[in-house]
Amino acid sequence: MTEQPTTEALAGSPQLEVFRIIDERLQDAVQREEETDYRSANATRRTQTIGRVSLIVAAVLTLPVFYLIWTLVGAMGLITDRMAAMHEQVGLMEANFDEVAVRVSRINVSVANMSNRIAVIVPMEQRLLSMREDVGVISASMGGIAPNVNGIDQILGGMDQNLQQINHVFGFLNRDVFRMRQNVNQMSSPMRMIPFFGQ
Numbered sequence: 235m236t237e238q239p240t241t242e243a244l245a246g247s248p249q250l251e252v253f254r255i256i257d258e259r260l261q262d263a264v265q266r267e268e269e270t271d272y273r274s275a276n277a278t279r280r281t282q283t284i285g286r287v288s289l290i291v292a293a294v295l296t297l298p299v300f301y302l303i304w305t306l307v308g309a310m311g312l313i314t315d316r317m318a319a320m321h322e323q324v325g326l327m328e329a330n331f332d333e334v335a336v337r338v339s340r341i342n343v344s345v346a347n348m349s350n351r352i353a354v355i356v357p358m359e360q361r362l363l364s365m366r367e368d369v370g371v372i373s374a375s376m377g378g379i380a381p382n383v384n385g386i387d388q389i390l391g392g393m394d395q396n397l398q399q400i401n402h403v404f405g406f407l408n409r410d411v412f413r414m415r416q417n418v419n420q421m422s423s424p425m426r427m428i429p430f431f432g433q
Contacts (some may be wrong), residue, residue: 320389
């Protein structure tokens with residue numbers, strides 16, 4: 235009989251109301267803290283997953299990229315060798331052209347002297363023989379130029395093959411870079427769907 239008035243008296247007391255409000259606020263604070271921890275844990279887990287996937291993709295693509303770079307360096311070395319060989323062939327051609335120029339100048343001198351010695355048959359015959367020898371030397375020099383031109387054609391053909399290899403290498407590099415970009419976009423797409431992660 236005495237407990238019922240006491241309970242009714244406490245029910246309307248301001249102290250019990252204050253305790254109830256404090257308890258509700260504490261429960262709300264704990265719930266908000268748990269939600270914040272849950273979101274932070276999910277964000278950390280997603281970040282770790284993305285980092286691991288990025289490291290795996292980088293590790294997988296490192297070897298092909300280094301192989302392509304090594305192939306490119308090798309092709310550049312072959313092109314350098316071809317250019318050096320072509321430079322040697324051009325040097326030989328220049329020497330042959332110089333010899334041809336000397337022989338042509340001698341022919342010009344011989345023709346100029348023929349007009350002064352037209353009356354003398356024996357010297358003219360000797361000049362003609364000398365001219366014949368010069369023409370033979372010119373013919374031999376031109377014959378030596380032909381293999382050099384063929385060698386340059388072969389060198390240019392090899393350079394064309396090396397340039398094609400370089401084009402293939404750049405094609406592979408572009409393909410790998412495109413794949414990496416697609417992988418990064420796929421990994422970052424879940425983060426774009428989460429509104430609080432991007433803030």
